[in-house]
Amino acid sequence: MATMLLKSVRCSPVSSTWAVQFAARSLGTTAQLHAQAQAKSKKTLARPGVKNVVLVEGVRTPFLLSGTTYADLMPHDLARAALQGLLHKTGIPKDAVDYIIYGTVIQEVKTSNVAREAALGAGFSDKIPAHTVTMACISSNQAMTSAVGLIAAGQCDAVVAGGVEFMSDVPIRHSRKMRKTMLSLNKAKTLGQRLGLIGSIRMGHFAPELPAVAEFSTAETMGHSADRLAAAFGVSRVEQDEFALRSHSLAKKAQDEGLLQDVISFKVPGRDIVSKDNGIRPSSMEQLGKLRPAFIKPHGTVTAANSSFLTDGASAVLIMSEEKALAMGYKPKAYLRDFVYVSQDPKDQLLLGPTYGTPKVLERAGLTMNDIDVFEFHEAFAGQIMANLKAMDSDWFAQTYMGRKSKVGTPPMEKFNNWGGSLSLGHPFGATGCRLVTTVAHRLQKDGGQYGLVAACAAGGQGHAMVIEAYPQ
Numbered sequence: 405m406a407t408m409l410l411k412s413v414r415c416s417p418v419s420s421t422w423a424v425q426f427a428a429r430s431l432g433t434t435a436q437l438h439a440q441a442q443a444k445s446k447k448t449l450a451r452p453g454v455k456n457v458v459l460v461e462g463v464r465t466p467f468l469l470s471g472t473t474y475a476d477l478m479p480h481d482l483a484r485a486a487l488q489g490l491l492h493k494t495g496i497p498k499d500a501v502d503y504i505i506y507g508t509v510i511q512e513v514k515t516s517n518v519a520r521e522a523a524l525g526a527g528f529s530d531k532i533p534a535h536t537v538t539m540a541c542i543s544s545n546q547a548m549t550s551a552v553g554l555i556a557a558g559q560c561d562a563v564v565a566g567g568v569e570f571m572s573d574v575p576i577r578h579s580r581k582m583r584k585t586m587l588s589l590n591k592a593k594t595l596g597q598r599l600g601l602i603g604s605i606r607m608g609h610f611a612p613e614l615p616a617v618a619e620f621s622t623a624e625t626m627g628h629s630a631d632r633l634a635a636a637f638g639v640s641r642v643e644q645d646e647f648a649l650r651s652h653s654l655a656k657k658a659q660d661e662g663l664l665q666d667v668i669s670f671k672v673p674g675r676d677i678v679s680k681d682n683g684i685r686p687s688s689m690e691q692l693g694k695l696r697p698a699f700i701k702p703h704g705t706v707t708a709a710n711s712s713f714l715t716d717g718a719s720a721v722l723i724m725s726e727e728k729a730l731a732m733g734y735k736p737k738a739y740l741r742d743f744v745y746v747s748q749d750p751k752d753q754l755l756l757g758p759t760y761g762t763p764k765v766l767e768r769a770g771l772t773m774n775d776i777d778v779f780e781f782h783e784a785f786a787g788q789i790m791a792n793l794k795a796m797d798s799d800w801f802a803q804t805y806m807g808r809k810s811k812v813g814t815p816p817m818e819k820f821n822n823w824g825g826s827l828s829l830g831h832p833f834g835a836t837g838c839r840l841v842t843t844v845a846h847r848l849q850k851d852g853g854q855y856g857l858v859a860a861c862a863a864g865g866q867g868h869a870m871v872i873e874a875y876p877q
Contacts, residue, residue, distance in 0.1 A: 456726035458736035462842030467830030483522030489668035502560035507543025507567035540863035545837035566720035569832035634787030655824020715830035719838035750865035757867015758859035777853025782860035783825035
């Protein structure tokens with residue numbers, strides 16, 4: 405398919421300077437967006453007979469480069485810190501929550517149900533059930549929508565959802581041969597059997613199995629897929645570097661202006677208090693241009709600088725029925741409305757979740773792209789983002805691969821990831837979804853918009869999209 409796309413895709417051309425131009429527009433159009441939002445109809449997506457589910461609050465630990473300040477912790481430590489931050493920020497009684505759900509990708513074997521361990525560590529009642537979900541980079545998205553489902557079904561009134569990822573200490577296994585030998589040793593009943601098994605061990609048994617961020621079904625790393633996808637849609641190295649620079653510049657501006665309100669301070673045991681993300685590093689096009697391709701060498705366009713980096717971090721959100729939230733005296737931040745999950749070919753369309761999810765969720769909500777005031781897309785790679793934007797702006801792609809009559813169109817860049825994204829803020833796989841949703845709520849509040857849209861890709865060729873509606877101020 406990649407070759408076909410190179411030859412046939414009908415996408416609107418994107419100039420090599422678009423990211424810089426749009427970055428400037430993003431920095432100066434808040435007043436215009438506010439005025440546009442106020443001029444819009446205030447139609448709500450509330451439906452008769454359907455419970456309103458609201459986001460009351462969202463928090464996250466600072467997202468840190470793996471191998472830095474969090475290096476000596478464990479995943480449940482970060483998840484516990486996020487939960488304690490949520491408790492502190494909301495003041496909700498620890499026994500008032502009905503259920504806790506956490507998302508994670510690479511599980512620590514000692515705490516396989518990290519939701520339960522983190523909840524107990526944070527001081528929640530041991531009577532509150534908790535479970536852990538995994539869906540690659542949309543794991544906390546799944547945690548949130550599971551919470552929405554429990555509330556909509558009348559099973560719960562208050563659910564905490566979140567996500568955590570800890571890349572500083574991932575499980576490294578013995579080889580399969582060694583594992584089989586060790587299990588057999590554990591079952592051996594005589595000294596002779598044990599000696600025989602020990603004597604069968606060879607040097608090859610000691611080779612470890614290292615974890616890889618690769619697709620099991622295709623054996624291809626996500627970075628390699630991103631490189632091929634960028635090539636298929638004609639996304640240049642310059643365009644990718646410009647988008648990465650935009651992400652870091654906007655994140656730095658948002659951080660300096662105190663807009664990243666979801667970040668909580670965290671006293672790392674034995675170390676200093678951490679209060680901000682440490683991966684935000686605005687650079688220059690000259691410096692970015694010096695980096696070599698990271699995956700397809702020597703002609704690839706995906707580099708370490710235009711890719712999201714390995715990150716440690718955790719997030720947590722309080723989701724409630726509107727009735728319960730108001731009864732407890734809370735002022736919700738936003739309504740969580742329609743959402744969809746999508747799935748496509750993991751070989752050639754691994755990272756196109758936003759392209760497939762966006763039109764579907766808009767149709768479910770009865771909205772168009774013009775109705776959306778705030779867009780937050782997960783930035784796995786700059787090339788992935790730009791390939792999605794080109795696919796979304798292509799009638800040919802919509803007709804050929806999506807069975808649609810026409811394209812959905814692209815988000816206006818002045819509304820897109822205005823406070824940075826995963827390229828700059830960081831991407832703890834299991835925690836990013838909650839960051840996206842909380843950021844949409846905060847941006848809607850600040851700019852006076854009504855509707856926001858979250859979209860993300862995930863390993864396995866899957867994706868998620870959700871519409872968020874601002875809560876009346």
